[in-house]
Amino acid sequence: MLIENASLGPAAPIAAQATTADARDVLRHAQPGPRRFAPGLFFALLSAISAVALLACSAWLIARAAEQPQLAYLSAAVVGVRAFALGRAAFRYVDRLASHDAAFRQLAELRVAVFQRLIPLAPAGLARTKRGDLLSRLVSDVDALQDLPLRVVQPLLVSGVIAVLSVAGVWIVLPQAALTLLVCLVVAFAAGTLLHAAIAARAERRLAPGRGALMQQLLDFIGSLDVLLAFGAVDERLQELNRTDAALRRDGVRASLGAGLAASAMTFAAGIATLLAILVGAPVLEGPQLAIVALVPLAVFEVCGMVPLAVGAWRQVRTSAERVARIAPAAVPSGIPVEPASGDQTAVAPAAESDAPRPEAPAIVLNGLSARWPDLGGRDPSLAPGVALEGISLTVAPGERVLVRGESGAGKTTLANVLVRFLDYEGGFTLGGREAKAMAPGELRRTIGLCEQNPWIFDSSLRQNLLFAREHATDAELTAMLERVGLGEWAGSRGGLDAELGERGALVSGGQAQRIALARALLADFPVLVVDEPTANVDAAQADALMRDILSATSSADAGAARSVILISHDAVPAELVDRELVLSAGRLVSTGGL
Amino acid sequence: MRGFLALGGLLGLIQTASIIGFAWFVSVLVTGAIAGQSLAELSGSFAALAAMVLLRAFTVWAMDAASAAGAARVKSQLRVAVLAGIRKLGPSWTQRRGSAATATLVGPGLDALDGYFGKYLPQLILTAIATPLLVLAIFLNDWLSALIVALALPIIPLFMVLIGMATQAVQRKQWDSLQHLSGSFLDVVGGLATLKIFGRERRQLARIRTVTDSYRTETMKVLRLSFLSGFVLELAGSLSVALIAVTIGLRLLDGQLTLAVGLFVLILAPEVFLPVRNVGAQFHAAADGMAASAEVFEVLELADAIPADAAAAAAAPAQARGPLRLDGVSVHRGDRLIVDGLSAEFEPGTLSVLAGQSGSGKSTVLAALLGFVPSAGEITLGDGPLTRTEIAWAGQNPALGSGSVAGNIALGSALAEGTPERVRLIEASMRLAAASGIDPEHELGVNGAGLSGGQAQRVALARAFYRWQELGTPVLLLDEPSSALDAETEARLLGSLRAAADAGAIVIVVSHREAVLAAADRVLWLETVHVD
Incomplete structure (x- = not known):
């Protein structure tokens, strides 16, 4: 039984077998290539160099002017000061535009890469959650990976290059001063990150699970407030919530203390670098040079102050990449049928694209079939594998309409997932004599269609939600189909095919969503249609009417041979609507009687 | 809050002093060295400089620590207050507002206050204290440089506001399309199984690319303007430093100024702009927190308007039993009249069914009995008003929480975990709810994740039976108890309800199922209220 009323705490572990290699691969997709990354980095460097040069040039200008030379000796410095001031701001603006543009371009690549990983997994290889909480977290994690080039790689590279250039520049003036600057930079980087790690790392690691626990308790509390009041x-x-909040507060403060120490270490090192530069420079340097070595560290540390922030951003990016890799592993877990690697998509276009009448439904024969859900490895209850099937033998003749009935937890949805090859099986499963395993799953799905228990309604118009099932359908065809599934009046009242259905079908009731799914399946014209628990999310009072409408719509006369229907439900249906009723219990077929 | 501002102000003051001192001693040391003083002669100034460095590093850390602690405290206080408010507002309010949205406001929403209290506010304090003091320090040494800074400073907020207004107009225009574009990837990922059924999954790859690309184009249009404010900030800062450096240089050339003053002013000038820049940088983080806290205060105001819940404080269930009477009970939801003057009497020992079209107000009657919605008219049990402690209830939504099945069933029980009495009652309740097949030790996720719809319904029924047995509640209310059950299980449940009635309970079931109607002692049909 597919577990539908599940939703995860934000920090639920997804799978144990996530590998760091997988996370590294995700990170590779998040980082723009050199050609795309270079322009932003180039301008960021120019801006940082301008910032350091502005202060160095100003210091030199003032110290040299104090020696009261001819004005001509200063004019180059005057021009330099103005140019660097302009450059610092202008280059920064260009850098931000270029690097954000590159990050957004990379986001397209990243999304495509993650989606490609998800394709073979969905739906059986993904944790089963009703509201798609897991997937929305995956999507925000993917978006968070944009920070890798913007807030991790670029600041670190810029800081590193500026540190090296400044040390080299100071070296020319006075090698001893360069050495003190280098030592201060290294100590600051090390102290900043190490102090932070020592104090905050453990608290920081506890933060995400703590926030997850708080959110879980909040959802429980607010979602069940009526029950809690009544009981x-x-x-x-x-009290429990307040305890969780207090623990979270302690960890949060501790984590910020660590971040504060890192920032403080940077400030301290910057000051000490200036002090040491004066100390080693005072006995040996002329005025202008001394001013330069004294003031340059201030500008360098202002640029390099980004390092602790970048390190913090790196920790978050890495966590996001690990979560993405865990939810969408590169390797498909066993138990999920693998699509052949051929990229030949034209072969998988649904039958509905041709105008030929629907071919005759093949006989479907299950012979001693067993199936189980992949173990996704988490200890979260909502990830518990669904019910396994054992020794299922069943024949559905062409055009036959079979009801598979069973209690909750009998394995009905497992059967639906096996029939459309979302889930692998052992034993025999043939369509018109052909073994299902010998066909590509995509090819099989041209013959066997599914009306899902929770059909996805896309955030788009009613027309778009139907058209993807049959791309070249005319508005008249679509309207006729809406009429056929009992949505004619409703669609009319909403403004017809242009009606927007809202985010996640927010503007559509459970019964209407089922009818839209049915309309899609009929448009796609599958010779065999599996209908999974159509009344599960429907107001009890409307369930009967919906069931009746579904069965009459699938059988109403249209072009082509009779369609086979396998209806899966926990409810009985009026006898005249189906040819045969089977009962599934605890993963086994217990009766295969006729009606 | 006031304490935090005072501490922040004090730290800001010390930090400003250390910045001025640092600039002063650097210029003293550099000019001293140029004048030919030996290191020994300068040692006092070196020591003072080191002290300034230490002091500044310490205040940076202390400011951070104080604001983090302050942010955490304010956040916790608000969280506790808003949860108490939500409790007062009750389930009909949370359902209207959406439980997920409310949980997000109380959880991550309030976390956004970290950005406001932890980062934005300290910089704002620093701006208020450091900026004028630094300008004053410059003014006392060189009025011309102070004038340049004083002229450049107001340009920053002015331009930020102008650009902010311009971007806001653009953003408003593009907000919808941006929202739509950013949500589109989630839409495709969520609908992946559906796409696979129709063989359309590969085709989405190209679409993801084009949609993400138009997202980029639209966002960049906004960013080109948004980044302008950062540009103005940087430009005002660096140009005035450049201007100060050049004017100081020219005046040094004429001998109008000493090098010590020149260096001092040059080091201070960038520091004047630093806090303002940081305020700008933290502004967006702060805005999120402000929005969340504004929402929280709305909730708190709403809750304050409601009188304290007296019924919840009532003591143990009334021992005196008698009939449950509804006398002219009317319920409004918003402007709509849902229940219009309902009068009915339910005797102990009877099994009654409330039936009617969907929308006829069956569940609303139960909500009124439970006190979840305000109602007009009188609801009495025996001699007194009906209180929640006299009701065992199972709603349409199982509303299970995380924890074990047994823990869910014994919700609100006075019996300690593991006591034989509790174990016995759990077992008996599961039997009554036809839920014996479910493992009581089975651990559930948030919102009862890990059970099928039918299983969850039976656990929720067992929870009601547990309360009925433990407290001996006179009233048992069940809303569509068999909607996810097959006929056989339904029959077993009806047997349990009959047994409860025979034991003297007032059993009221909302249902439209034939089998339930047939088992009832009497059926009340509710008509949908039509308003002319």
Whole structure:
């Protein structure tokens, strides 16, 4: 039984077998290539160089002017000061535009790469959650990976290059001063990151699970407030929530203390670098040179102050990459049928694209079939594998309409997933004599279609939500189909095919979503149609009417041979609507009687 | 809050002093060295400089620590207050507002206050204290440089506001399309299984690319303007430093100024602009926190308007039993009249069914009995008003929480975990709810994840039976208890309800199922209220 009413705490572990190699691969996709990355980096460097040069040039200008030379000796420095001031701001602006543009361009690559990983996994290889919480977190994690080039790689590279250039520049003036600057930079980087790690790392690691736990308790508390009130359990829960919040508060403060120490270490090192530069420079340097070595460290440390922030951003990016790799592993877990690697998509276009009448439904024969869900490895209850099937033998003749009935937890949805090859099987499963395993899953799905228990409604118009099932359908065909599935009046009241259905079908009730899914399946004209628990999310009072409409719509006369229907439900249906009823219990077929 | 501002102000003051001192001693040391003083002669100034460096590093850390602690405290206070407010507002309010949205506001929403209190506010304090003091320090040494800074400073907020207004107009225009574009990837990922059924999954790869690309184009249009404010900030800062450097240089050339003053002013000038720049940088983080706290305060205001919940404080269930009476009960939801003057009497020992079209207000009647919605008219049990402690209830939504099945069933129980009495009651309740097949030790995720719809419904029923047995509640309310059950399980459940009625309970079931109607002692049909 597919578990549908699940939603995850934000920090639920997804799978144990996530490999760091997988996460590294995700990170590779998040980082723009050199050609795309270079312009932003180039301008960022120019801006940082201008910032250091502005201060160095100003210091030299003032110290030299104090020696009261001819004005001509200063004019180059005057021009330099103005140019560097302009350059610092202008280059920074160009850098931000270029690097954001590159990051957004890379986002397209990253999304495509992650989507490609998800394709073979969905739906059986992904944790089963009703509201797609897991997937929305995956999507925000993917978006968060944009920070890798913007807030990690670029600041680190710029800081590194500026540190090296400044040390080299100071070396020309006075090698001893260069050495003190180098030592201060290295100590600051090390102290900043190490202090931070020592104090905050453990607290920081506890933060994400802590926030997850808090969110989980909040969802439980607010979602079940009526029950908690009715059962007098509110105070107990509030106390528990406050305890979780207090623990989270302690960890949060500790983590910020670490970040504050890193920033403070940077400030300290910057000051000490200036002090040491004066100390080693004072006995040996002329005025202008001394001013340069004294003031340059201030500008260098201002640029390099980004390092602790970049290190912090890196920790977040890495966590996001690990989560993405865990949810969407590169290797498909066993138990999920693998699509052949051929990229030949034209071969998989649904039958509905041709105008030929629907071919005759093949006989479907299951012979001693067994199936189980892949173990996704988490300890989260919502990831518990669904019910396994054992020794299922069943024949559905062409055009036959079979009801598979069973209690919750009998394995009905497992059967639906096997029939459309979302889930692998052992034993025999043939269509018109052809073994299903010998066909590409995509090819099989041209013959066997599915009306899902929770059909996805795309955030688009009613027309777009139907058209992808049959691309060249005319508006008249679509309207006729809406009429056929009992949505004619509703669609009319909403403004017809242009009606927007809202984010995740927010403007559509459970029964309407089922009818839209049915309309899609009929448009795609599958010779065999599996309908999985159409009334599961439907108001009890409307369930009967929906069931009746579904069965009459799938059988109403249209072009082509009779369609086979396998209806899966926990409810009985009126006898005249189906040819045969089977009962599934605990993963086994217990009766195969006729009606 | 006031304490935090005072501490922040004090730290800001010390930090400003250390910045001025640092600039002063650097210029003293450099000019001293140029004048030919030996290191020994300068040792006092070196020591003072080191002290300034230490002091500044310390205040940076202390400011961070104080603001992090302050942010955490304010956040916790708000969280506790808003949870108490939500409790008062009750389930009908959370359902209207959406539980996920409310949980997001109380959880991650309030976390955004870290950005406001932890980062934005300290910089704002620093701006208020450091900026005028630094300008004053410059003014006392060189009025011309102070004038340049004083002229450049107001340009920054002015341009930021102008650019902010310009971008806001653009953003408003593009907001919808941006929202739509950014949500589109989630839409495709969520619908992947559906796309696979129709063989359309590969085709989405090209679409993801084009949609993400138009997202980039649209966002860059906004960013080109947004980044302008950063540009103005940097430009005002660096140009005035350049201007100061050049004017100082020219005046040094004429001998109008000493090198010590020149260096001092040059080091201070960039520091004047630093806090303002940081305020700008933290502004967006702060805006999120502000938005969340504004929402939280709205909730708190709403909750304050509601009188304290007296019924919840009532003591143990009334021992005196009698009939449950509804006398002219009416319920409004918003402007709509849902229940219009309902009068009915339910005797102990009877099994009654409330039936009617969907929308006829069956569940609303139960919500009124439970006190979840305000109602007019009188609801009494025996001699007194009906209270929640006298009701065992199972709603349409199982509303299970994380924890074990047994823990869910014994929700609100006074019996300690593991006591034989509790174990016995759990077992008996599961039997009554036809849920014996479910492992009581089975651990559930958030919102009861890990059970199928039918299993969850039976656990919720067992929870109601547990309360009925433990407290001996006179009233048992069940809303569509068999909607996810097959006929056989339904029959077993109806047997349990009959047994409960025979034991003297007032059993009221909302249902439209034939089998339930047939088992009832009496059926009340509710008509949808039509308003002319």
